[in-house]
Amino acid sequence: MDRRSAIKNITLSFGTITLSTGILSMIQSCQTNSTDWSSKFFSLAQIIFLDRILEIIIPETDSPGAKSLKLVRFVDAYLYKNFRTAEQEFVLSTMQDFMNMILESENISSVSDIDDPIIEKYFSLHIDNENIIAQDGNNYSQICGLFREMAVRSYKLTEYVLTNKLGYVPIPGYYDGNVDI
């Protein structure tokens, strides 16, 4: 990632997020001219946060989870390419509010300093919780639901899952309509 755009991405994160050594090392990776991947939609801080939420939803077990499968890249690309402007603005602002809320509630200054159990605590509070949804004027439940939908969608589109779990074969060669499971 270009150093200038990396800094630009961070300053877009509404000022309450400060750098930690983790993010600094990510920027420093720019100096190696790494062209591995750079986000188009989320800020750097948001990417770090989202990556961890996705791993909570689809964790590493005896098979790869969200981090190993780099699901955050799909989600970033999907929202960038497919969501309408108003939808994108909603996602970014609601996600930022959610992150800010966690930081303020836990008196933490940096996204990368939040422990995973803390993120999970807030995610599980807002996902599928009818009471929260009823009183939730902050749309946190919606954004958590979107995280989960994107996690599942992206998981089931990875090469690993399609070929190892869902029986996808690029060139089947024939059709059998009566296969014993």
Place this chain on the structure above:
Amino acid sequence: MENNFDAIVVGTGVSGGWAAKELTEKGLKTLVLERGRMIKHIDDYHTANINPWDFEGGNTITQDARKKQPKQSRTGYVNREDSRHFFVNDLEHPYNDDANKFNWIRGYHVGGRSITWGRHTYRLSDLDFEANLKDGIATDWPIRYKDISPWYDYVEQYIGVQGRSEGLSHFPDGKFLKPFELNVLEKHMRERISKNFSDGRILSNARTAHVTEGTKPGLGRVACQYRNRCMRGCPYGAYFSSNSSTLPAAEATGNMTLMPNSIVHEIIYDDDNKKAKGVRVIDTINKQSYDYFAKVIFLCSSTVASTSILIQSKSNRFPNGLGNDSGELGHNIMDHHFQVGASGKFNGFKNKTTYGRKPAGYYIPRFRNIGGVTNRKDFIRGYGYQGGANRGFMSIGDSKEEMVSYGPRLKEIIVQPNEWTASMGAFGEILPYHDNNMELDYNKKDKWGLPTVTFNATIRENEISMRKDMKEQAEEMLEKSGFTNVSGHESKYTFGNGIHEMGTARMGHDPKTSVLNKFNQVHSVKNVYVTDGACMTSSGCQNPSITYMALTARAANHAVDELKKQNI
């Protein structure tokens, strides 16, 4: 470049490819003009081998596609990332549908919609050819099934069509290759529908233009590999496209000159000799205008484009467009209305699944208004269903049964096989209403200075009544086949969304009420043939492309005979 030929073919889609093949194989030096860019079979199918995980962000209709293809996007599927390059940029190719929305869905390239079509092929029967006469509607077809039947045989045997013979006169059997197998649930549905309905309705295998055994002529056309990526162009040539089949045949004769990037906008009429003598073309690259001449001209550029060329071909003899003595040119536009049907879940075959991705499921042929107890009071004509049954995988909703919101157990659940589901959607006939029409707006021109098309078409009471029955019958068939959670669906149909627009230069006996005669010749200009969807006198409910192919092959052979006899 030479500009005199024996024949000119305008368009390279389903009809144009056939005209090119037949005319060149009969020895005619033929100029084939295509307004779009070249697409070479296999070389230019850039997305043919892309796997689902290779699409960054998924295979979707992106915001960029919506901006550049706002009208193509209305279909909800044609311009996903894997196929958007085969559909027009609406901003560069505008049309007008302010009065009533019209979805004119197409691409401009060699092969046209023969690359992206749905590949379903169902013959018309005399039930269709006699319908206008019996109902006292529009005008009678000037042909009957016996006239076209040998040509259906001819084209089907050449291109390869898979399907199952059923012995129904209103659903004529073809020259079939072995059918795509029905899966366990589809076979169950076939048995149940046959048993539970006394009106003779059946569930059959869908009939599609796929090679399922052996090979077919063309550029190495072999059997389907069950990838279900047809719309991207098939590197196996396993389904029919002009690019893999008819155009290579034409090229092999040495008699074809293929010119992409050539917009035909007018037929040049020779007032003295009272026949067409050529076409006027704009080169899309250098924007220059050229004239090409031939003894016979085939308009195969698709319904709207062919009709547009005729309308633009004004002269002292034809002030309202070439061949438009009847005033019917541009009128009677039809399509197939659809987006109505039902789906359901099936609690059985729990230990069964499928392997491979067949590109077609089942078809339920028309069972309404075919005589006796099937005749309705609330609508005339009929509809057929396309559908399929499959077994997907669980979703987030399925995890809620276990109160699992996320984590290891969700990860396990979402890759478990789900219950079997099936769905079916009907395609229904639209009657030829004179005031459903297209016309040209000379005040709104495109970037080549040509008038743009204005559409004005709606479905009426007959179609609306039919849609009610389409939904109810879909629900009933699923329920009687043992499905649960049966849910009917109906989305608002926008005219043209069936992508079967047709009828605007219809065939008929009488030049006062039709544009073309029984051989697809313009009544008053017999060396001009129109064999694409524009020629259709009624729409039937059957996917029409095989009919266009058969009519084109028939007309091309007629043209060659007429040339030999010096009748044209």
